[in-house]
Amino acid sequence: MQEGASRSMKLFTIGFTQKSAEEFFTCLQKAGVRRVVDIRLHNTSQLAGFAKAQDLKYFLCAIGGIEYVHIPDFAPTQDILDDFQKSKGTWAEYERRFGELMAKRGIADTAANTLRENDCFLCSEPTPERCHRRLVAEHLQAQLGDIEVIHL
Numbered sequence: 010m011q012e013g014a015s016r017s018m019k020l021f022t023i024g025f026t027q028k029s030a031e032e033f034f035t036c037l038q039k040a041g042v043r044r045v046v047d048i049r050l051h052n053t054s055q056l057a058g059f060a061k062a063q064d065l066k067y068f069l070c071a072i073g074g075i076e077y078v079h080i081p082d083f084a085p086t087q088d089i090l091d092d093f094q095k096s097k098g099t100w101a102e103y104e105r106r107f108g109e110l111m112a113k114r115g116i117a118d119t120a121a122n123t124l125r126e127n128d129c130f131l132c133s134e135p136t137p138e139r140c141h142r143r144l145v146a147e148h149l150q151a152q153l154g155d156i157e158v159i160h161l
Contacts, residue, residue, distance in 0.1 A: 017155045017156065017157045018124070018126050018155060018156050018157065019041075019126060019127055019157050019159060020124065020128055020129075020130070020146055020149070020156050020157065020158050020159070021037075021040055021042055021127070021128070021129035021130070021158075021159050021160075021161055022129065022130040022131075022132075022137055022140075022142040022143065022146055022158065022159070022160050022161065023036065023037065023045075023129055023130070023131055023142075023160075023161040024131075024132055024133055024134040024135045024136065024137070024140060024142070025059070025060045025131065025132075025133060026133050026134065026135045027135040028135070030059040030068070033059065034068065034069075034072045034073055036161050037069075037073055037075060037129060037161070038072075038073045038075075040127075040129070040159070040161055041127055042073075042075055042127055042128070042129040043075060043076065043125065043126070043127040043128065044075060044076035044077070044078060044125060044127070044128050044129070045065070045069055045075055045076070045077050045078075045128075045129050045131050046078055046079075046080055046083070046124070046128050046129065046130050046131065047062070047065070047077065047078065047079040047080070047131045047132075048080055048081075048083035048084050048130050048131065048132055048141070048142060048145060049079075049081070049084055049131070049132050049133065050081055050084035050085065050086070050087065050090065052065075052079050052081075060131075060133070062079060065077060078123075080119070080123070082114050082116060082119060083111075083116055083119075083120075083130070083141075083145050084132075084141065085103075085106075085107045085110060085141055086110065089103065089106050089107055089110065092106075100139055104144060107141060107144055108144065108148065111144070111145065111148045112148075116145065116148065116149070117148070117149060117152035117153055120149050120152075120153065121153060124149075129161070130142040130145060130146060136160075137160040143158075143160070146158040
């Protein structure tokens with residue numbers, strides 16, 4: 010990671026559904042987030058108007074001086090999503106398949122070269138329990154160590 014390895018790096022996660030724009034942007038600002046790392050496969054979601062890629066990039070900068078980057082390699086494939094959501098697969102199977110995908114893609118190597126202190130993973134789920142952002146954060150903690158994960 011770009012910060013020194015001698016101390017723990019803060020990594021935030023947040024989902025945008027069930028939050029108003031005011032709640033979402035205020036939460037990011039209060040936490041001290043410097044950059045939102047969008048880890049959705051499709052970042053043009055209709056779930057919340059403020060979370061569409063180009064609008065979100067503008068709002069983050071204009072409201073909070075926060076940078077935006079989209080890293081779809083940190084998202085599950087459409088097949089994994091469909092098997093879980095549309096075919097009513099189990100969470101355990103989703104976790105297993107996505108874990109294998111993260112390892113295959115080598116996302117820890119990507120993260121080591123791109124993540125910064127006070128980055129925040131973004132996806133749509135309102136809470137981290139059954140969300141891939143938690144799985145990515147935990148995978149990176151296990152692979153890279155010294156990452157403090159804070160779910161907003």
